[in-house]
Amino acid sequence: MRRNIFVDREAELQQLESLWSKPAFSLVFVFGRRRVGKTRLLTEFAKEKTGVYYVAAQAPYEALCKEFSDSTKRSLGLPFSGDIIEVTESVTxxxxxxxxxxxxxxxxxxxVDASFPSRLQRLIDSELSQRNLILILCGSAVSFFEEKLLGYRSPLFGRRTATLKLKPLSFPQIKGFFPNYSIEDLLNTYAVIGGTPAYLEKLSGAKSFKENLRNIVTPENYLYDEAQNILRQEVREPRTYFSILSxxxxxxxxxxxAASVAQVDPRSIVKYIxxxxxxxxxxxxxxxGYRKPVKLQFKDNYFRFWFTYPYKLRTLLETGYVEExxxxxxxTFNIYLSRVFEDVIAEIAPLLHQHGLIETKPVQIGKWWxxxxxxxxxxxxPGKSTTFIETKWSRIKHNEAEKILKEVEEKAAKxxxxxxxxxxxLVAKEITDETTPIKPEKHRKIIDLKTLNNILKPTATKTNKQNLNPTTNK
Known part of the structure; x- marks a missing residue:
């Protein structure tokens, strides 16, 4: 069952509400990959507003027009029918x-109608620009929005009022789904699922991390094969992509x-990446500070986890050896989590700076090797300050932590x-013999999960019943 919470899209919601408050026309693009929460954001915004929420499908244009007309009649009680462009004009x-x-x-x-953007552009210029209307075009095809709608060759170029590209939630934001979890369980969960809202909603904050993990890796459950389902929807050669990611x-x-493992020409690997x-x-x-060398790294933790574990263990899992x-x-999870921990610290660097745990303003954030x-x-x-950070997903003593910091200083000189x-x-899992933060010297600092826990706050807010309901849920 879907949990009735709406987590941390306040900035996007506020931007939309600001446009709604103005008596003018607005064209808004909202896009992002599947399951990232676009529909959830827009249905939250649509509450108590007069309007039409229509979700298109892969169908002939005539069928889409009929569905749009039916949505208009159902939502507004207006008996208009015909082309989507014509119905939109009649409504306004x-x-x-x-x-x-x-x-x-x-x-x-x-x-199914390549002329639609051009026809919509003409309607905007001749009619809609003078109307009290917000028109939101939303979708999961990221390249389509970036190339076909946002590009300067698009008929709609220059007409948009705002663009929202939704990304997965960050580590601090997922606490809204699991308000009772310890910071270690939050890290464990984020390392497995990442910040995709639709995936987080499949887990239960009332269950332990281990119980949720068991459900994730049990065949027939939604998250067990979601990674391969997404890839099969989005790419033409799934096997090649599976090999690269594995x-x-x-x-x-x-x-x-990656090219060698996937058995593709090294010159063509770029298109896959x-x-x-x-x-x-x-x-x-x-x-x-350098252009080369280049490393490939997972950005999405759900795919990182899936290709590290379920994909490799699928024979065991699908023959009933779930507990094994x-x-x-x-x-082996601590080894896996140590890599995720590095990325989380880089991700929350602005938050650490805000709380005075990092002195350097995070203008640039990166790795070095x-x-x-x-x-x-x-x-x-640049030109003012640099902070060099080492992460250790382990329990260590204060004197060992100081030794590590001295080694970091030596490496930084290179x-x-x-x-x-x-x-x-130094950011450690736990300093066992002192309370953090520790400042051995003015330019050195040691923190651990206890420190991080103190700066994280719940971000979930409950939602009420929605007025405009889409016909599908992404």
Whole structure:
């Protein structure tokens, strides 16, 4: 059952409400990959507003027009029928009241009528620009929105009022789904699921992390095969993408290694990586301040986890050895989590700066490595300050932590990224013999999960019954 909560889209909701408060026409694009919460945001915004919420499907244009007309009659009681453009014009002419029209999965409309953006542009210029209306075009086809609608060659170029590209929730934001979880259980959950709201909603805050994990890796459950379902929907050669992602999960992070494992020409691997970046599954990482070398790294933790564990353990899992597989995951999970922990600290660097735990203003955030020397995270305000950060997903004593900080300072001298003011930070799972934060010297600092827990706050707010209901749920 879907939980009745709405978590941390306040900025986006406020932007939409601001547009609603103005007596003018607004064209808004809302897009992002599947399951990221677009429909949830828009139905929250649509509450108590007069309007039409229509979700397009892969169907002939005539069928879409009939569905849109039916939605208009059902929501507004207006007996208009015909082409979507004509019905939209008739609706805005029929009332001076503020109207909201949402066309979700808009790419399916353009797929069967390539002239639609041009016809809509003409209607905007001739009629809608003078109306009290918000028209929201929403969809999951990221490349379609970025290239076909936002590009300067688009007929709608220059007509949009706002663009919202929704991304997964960040680590601090997921606390709204699990208000009673410890910070360690939150990290465990984020390492497995990431910040995709539709996936987080499949878990229960009343269950332990282990119980939720068992459900995730049990065949026939939604999250067990969601990764492969998404890839099969989004890409043309799933096997090749599976090979690339599996190799990266094994630590083969160069493009040449990924090409070798996937048995594709190294010159053509770029197109596969480009699409995985567009889907926000992978990201290319370069040493801060340098163009090369390039490492491939998971951006989405759900895909990282799935290719590290369920994909590798699928024979065991699908022959009934769920408990044995679960035990293997838990026995090796700290190794897996140590990599995620690095990324989480980089992700929340602005929050750490806000709370005075990082002195450097986070203008630049990145990693650095050269041969066998590596620094997990570097925060820079060029020309002013640099903070070099080491993360350790382990329980250590204070004297060991100080030793690690001295090693970080030695490595930092090799980066060429030093500033007039330099700082060194160690983030550990736990400092066992002292209370953090610890400041051995002015330019050195040690923190652990207890410190991080103090700066995280719940972000969930409950929602009421919605007035405009879409016909599908993403």
């Amino acid at each position: 002419n029929a009332t001076s009241e503020k109207i909201l029209i949402v066309v979700d999965e808009f790419q399916y409309v353009v797929e 190799s990266i999960a094994e630590g083969k992070t160069s493009q040449s290694e 480009d699409l995985l970046e567009e889907l926000e599954i992978l990201t290319r990482v370069r040493p801060l 597989s679960l035990n293997h995951i838990l026995e 050269h041969k066998d020397t590596e620094i997990d995270t570097i925060i820079r305000e 980066t060429g990224l030093a500033s007039p003011e330099n700082h060194y930070l």
